[in-house]
Amino acid sequence: MDLLIIFTKCLVALLLVLQVGILLLWVERKGSALIQDRVGANRANLFGGILPFNLGIVNTLMADPLKLFTKEDIVPEGADHFLHWLAPFLALFPLFLTFAVIPFGDVLEVGGRTINLQAVDLNVGILFVLALVSMGVYGVVLGGWASNSRYALLGGIRGSAQMISYEIAMGLALVAVVLTFGTLDLQQIVRAQGQLMWGVIPAWGVFYQPLALVILFIAGMAESKRAPFDLPEAESELIAGFFTEYSGSKQSVFMLADFVEVAIVAALVTTLFFGGWQVPWLQRDGFHFPGGLSLALPSLLVTLLQVLSFLLKLFLFCWLQILIRWSLPRLRYDQLMNLGWKRLLPIALVNVAISAVLALALQGWTVR
């Protein structure tokens, strides 16, 4: 029974990240159309438009993957076949694992059991995420190298330099967050954010570490290699950068990896800075509003509300990233490096120093 529960939790985490990734594919197509005042994908409709509403989402979700997976898989001449095949999986697989430690709810109380809504309860969760995100770069580097193409190689080299640079700022932002919460366990961090500041405001990470939030969000967007940080892909100069020589299903795996990375950044921001699954003033037994008003709710409903709250925040930050991706122009390569090394890194260092001093000097500053 326990084994079954663990299996189910892992399956839920995997399906969650897959569904979010594929859904983002549609949101990106329709959302970019909305931003650019176009109609967007409109050829896929169910039942020939008899229904009063457009069911295009269903068809787009079916038609897009179907088209991609039935295309011819081309391996360029002189390419390293093994690495060319391996690279897309190296790009996607570590990202899938990341969601294993993201808590998507508090606990589920069913039949006398208390199930922790997190696929794997790891006491070094933040490091796990950081380690796997840093693995994603191999897909980019090898995809670029194995293709035997100048464009792809340039994209791969740019990708490795960019991801290494921004990983440092990202790690330092996370250090400041860890100083605030005093733990590396993501579920504990979310639980701590259920407290209230001065009995009114929820003690979310954003109120303690606003700078870390900005740094993590920018660095996370750079890690996902999308505009304004899409130098490794750079459509206007490198065709498609590191995956120029990829087609069919392998290319779609690279595309999916991009969207999964967007979802991971959103999940991290939600978990660390916006209370994860926490709903403001909602405790295990119901709402407790400041001012003494209370509303008792059954445990199952509370759990449901919390999971919905997590998903809502997740999609909000995914949408924010898509919005930025379609609104801002691309950085130049030197601007990219300057932003990473001369702006984000020093700010992150100062932030860590200030956080450390505050955590030592003011006992009440940290959230435990």
Added chain:
Amino acid sequence: MIAFWLLAILSVVSALVVILHRSPVYCALALVNTLFLIAAMFVMLDAHLVAFLQVIVYAGAIMVLFLFVIMLLSAGDEVRLEGRGGLRLAATLTVAALAFELGALVVAKRGENVALPASFGSTEALAERLFTRHVLPFEITSLLLMVAVVGAVVLARRKA
């Protein structure tokens, strides 16, 4: 036990690929694989922090830079150098000394059972040790790395 032997054999095989394969890219990848397998061994020893730091720092950062350099130089397959008897002798002696040291350690510590504290491998326990008892070696290591960074910048400047 099975997991240990599996990891041990795989990491030794992967380490052999590092030194025997002709393509530098494959050598670097095999090294990444070896580091990963060793990290898995750390996890089996309850040292989660060390394991993930190993993946982040070595597999995730240093090896990426290795690959970066290999790709920038676009190095082809290596050419085996024959001869150099002195170098070969020195290498053999070093390996023999290392093997002797490891063997002596295994023989000396055999059958010794040490009870582990409950907090073994936890972040708090490791940090406590690192910043109190081992703070001097820790700081000296940081200084050494600093020297290396400054040296690299100086050399790069002189060339340019």
